[in-house]
Amino acid sequence: MSRPRTARGLSACLAALTLSAGCVRGVPSPEREPIDAATLARIQDWEDRRSLGDGALVSLATGAPDARVRARAQRALARIQDVATLDVVRAGLRDADPGVRDEAAFAAGELALSWEPLTDAERTALAEALLAAELAEREPRVRSTLMDSLGRTGAPAALARLTELLQGGDVEVAGRAALALGVAARRGGAALVAGVPLAPAVALLAADRPVEARYGGAYFLMTAKRAEALPALRRCLEDADADVRGLCAKAFGDVGGPEDAVVLGRLLEDPVPRVAAEAARSLAKLAAMCSGPCTAVETLEALAARAKRVARGMETPEASTEAGGAKAPAATGSAAGGVKAPATGADSPVETLARSADGHAILAVAQQGLPGFASPLFVSLRLALADAERGAASDLARADLGWLDCRLAAALDRQRGTLADVTSCGFGQVQDERRLALGLRETAQARDKGTAGFAVGYLSHKDARVRGAAVEAVGARPVPRAATALSPLLRGDDLVVAGATAAALGKMKAQLLAPALEPLADRVPREPGDLAEPVAGALVALQGRAAEPRFREWLKHPHANVRRVAAEALTQLTGQPVRSERVELPPDTFRPEPAPAGAALVFRTAKGDITVRLDADEAPLTSGNLYTLAQRGYFNGISFHRVVPDFVAQGGDPRGDGEGGPGYSIRCEMTRRPYRRGTVGMALAGKDTGGSQFFFTHAPQPHLDGRYTAFGEVVSGMEVVDALLEGDLIREVRAVRLTP
CATH class of the missing domain: 1.25.10.10 (Leucine-rich Repeat Variant)
Structure with a gap:
């Protein structure tokens, strides 16, 4: 396109x-x-x-x-x-x-x-x-x-x-x-x-x-994963810097033991919610080492108190629209950002957003999961959320509590390997499609629970997100009789679902359906973003060396990601390293209009405004792409579909499941901007696959430097970024110009 x-x-x-x-x-x-x-x-x-x-x-x-x-x-x-x-x-x-x-x-x-x-x-x-x-x-x-x-x-x-x-x-x-x-x-x-x-x-x-x-030392100790570092890591949990404390808390998930639950438990009350989230995630990992109830699980019970803090939320939904923290730089034109300085006192917007950010610790545990013996903890957390929801002070708080309840319900279903709790979670705050898609994706991870026969009935669901999640579940936990039900999805209009179906059939070794892949494979050169990787995996699994000529043709494709996928497939098939050649794009290839000097975006959410200064000098085309999309109203009503505590909050997908985009891709513009707290980056599925999905970093992420285009920074409203949960909607994005 x-x-x-x-x-x-x-x-x-x-x-x-x-x-x-x-x-x-x-x-x-x-x-x-x-x-x-x-x-x-x-x-x-x-x-x-x-x-x-x-x-x-x-x-x-x-x-x-x-x-x-x-x-x-x-x-x-x-x-x-x-x-x-x-x-x-x-x-x-x-x-x-x-x-x-x-x-x-x-x-x-x-x-x-x-x-x-x-x-x-x-x-x-x-x-x-x-x-x-x-x-x-x-x-x-x-x-x-x-x-x-x-x-x-x-x-x-x-x-x-x-x-x-x-x-x-x-x-x-x-x-x-x-x-x-x-x-x-x-x-x-x-x-x-x-x-x-x-x-x-x-x-x-x-x-x-x-x-x-200190950060460099902590980062090395966290990634080195050596138990002899534990004494230093325990001392590091008291570091004055939140990012250093967070790294050391993260390290315990790889090298600690259940006996470290007590020292980690103290961080559950850390004044910085993202640090508490890292401690909670590591406690969940330590719980997986236990053969039965242990200190790590008992320590996590303290999270029930967080539900009550989340429930206090905003006094009124309207109050949250002014929760932007420090005043944004002045903007030209009528759309200046709408960000006001925080109020003072116990009910200030900053403090109420911090209560909402408290939910990240619960989210981290639900995403990480717990062993089956710890299911009573998930149940008790859900009961605490239900109790808190009855006394919630605002619709915002109820929405947060509803999503956290569904996250916990999905974690329970993952333990059991089937859909149960997720079908009625959320206190009426979460759409059926979101609940079902979440539950199906979580149960896909329960590979020790046998086949996912329960997911077959959802392959014909009206919502593409649910169909895609059902395909994922069936592919991860193969159901022999599901191949017939999957076949029609290869010919469907939704290319994301079609690609996922191809991948699932490859995992299932459904040789009889190998010919049905041909029409979909023919579409890869025209629709490279959604199809190349899953179709290539299916061709390797079902056709083997017979697919080699097709991959040789893909090596010449103008899209870098198609060439990469083909090279990887050929390397796998031939046992010899294969690399694609660089292919020049034609002069008329789509190129976004560069962003103007001083370009910025103001993201308006129910929790407040986030003002982002775009890097129009270093990344003019990437910045210009989002600036133009914002001018068209593209982001209005789109959600933050992915939030990983102490990592990123990601949005910009019109599908809402992380698989969508604007229908075209742009080239990467790697900049010298490091991924610090509040950096804005372009989400990718491979080289030159950027579109409309972006992310905000909660904390420094040096492993992303030079790999994903960093093209801006949050200049106000970082506390709003911290408070985001999956499903929070972008009401509007305004393209503005900031004065120096």
Whole structure:
């Protein structure tokens, strides 16, 4: 689904991007003559079309007289992510200008993060270039970028160098090295850092260390997953910084034991709800280690008190519309954001939102699940919610309590392996379709409970979300007689359900239906976003090597994700690594109008307003995409369909199940913006698959840096983000312009 557009409006955005990319972050470049706008426009066009300009982009990256042009060209190479440009990136690491070296270091890290994995030889070559550059680099900011990229390679030599830096005397460098090692472990598994000593990371947790160093140390200990870190982790639970406490609480879920329930239990009353949610999630994981009632389960019973706090909610629904926290920056035009400063006193909007955020601890436990013997805890929590609902102070509180009740009911059904409690949960606050879809998806995880015969009847449900969830349940817990009922869904109008059906048939090894996949596979080139991955999995399972010619054709498809899926399928079928080639997109490929300077979005919800400043300079097309959709009213009435406490709140899907979008995809624009608390990112299902789904981060998420386009930040209303629960509606999104 594409349409042509002109390059109108790009020049101003590109100039700003080049100026920011042409210097070391925080170290301005000397004054120079303005860059030719035509050169910038060509680089932007090549970048968005994933083109090297017949070698012209490479020439600019290595030979342009102006360092700002070389830096901008390196940024384009980072976004194109073609391993064939490895030598050009390595040359950039040796550039005389620190800004170019910084962008080349970033580009090297992006190559390491490629959606199509590098070969061992390529990864080693990349690591060697980064190591040589890091040893020679004197600019602190460039060294930081180099350390990040070394961690992204995951290469043994790179991790060895980061280990040396962790043990050095520079606390700032050691903290950065610890974070880079942690990200490597998060991506490649704790075994990657098994030989890294813990003592230097533990030393970073000392109270007199800067918070960035403490965070790096805690992140490494959390991802290293080693029981010998437990004494330090227990002390870390008292850190003054909420994000550090949250990391250490998270670590207990992997390395703690039931005996740690008491120390974690104290965090259930942490003044920062997202920290309490991490403690609750880890307690749920510890409960799974018990063979029967234990301290971890008993400690979680304290969550019943949270239901009462959630129930207090807002005094009136209307009061919540002014719950924005600090006043938003002034906006031009009539849509200024509607965010007012918080009131004071016991009933201030900030405090009432905090009560709503208390529900995240309950949500975390329900999402994590508990062993069957702990079902009385879920029952007691539901009773507490029911009692609280009868005295709830507002419709908002009732809606929150209703959804939490359904989450707990679905967790109970997951324990039992069938739909029961979820069919009547929610105190009348939750639509039938949402309840059924939730329950079916949860029971899909109960693989030890036999087949999901109960889900077959929902395969013909009128709501696509329910049909899709039923397909998921049947595929995860195969029902032999379900193949006949699944077959018509392959030919249905809903491509998400059709794709899920193909995946389910593949898992069921339904060989007799292999021919029925052909028409759906023929649609993949025209509908790549919804179909490529599930159909490829089904073809591999049901056709085997007979599907190889089709995958060879897919390797030439313009959509990067189709090529990635084909390469992975061929690698699986042939036993040899297969990589697709870069395919240039045609000049008339759809490109969103860039966002204007000062672009912002105001999300209006029943819980208050959230104002987001878009990064129109660094990500003009991604920002422009959401800005334009907001102007069209696209987001009005759409829900936040996914909320994972202390991680993200995600919205922008018109289907409401995480599978929908605007009917087109845009290319990724990886920026240098790190995922801190309140960063806004673009949700993806693979390279260049962005559309309308976005997410807000509750806490820093360094493993997302450079992987998902970060294109803005919450500038007011973060307490509203914290209070969001799944299903909260976006009443309206206003596209506005903020003044400096």
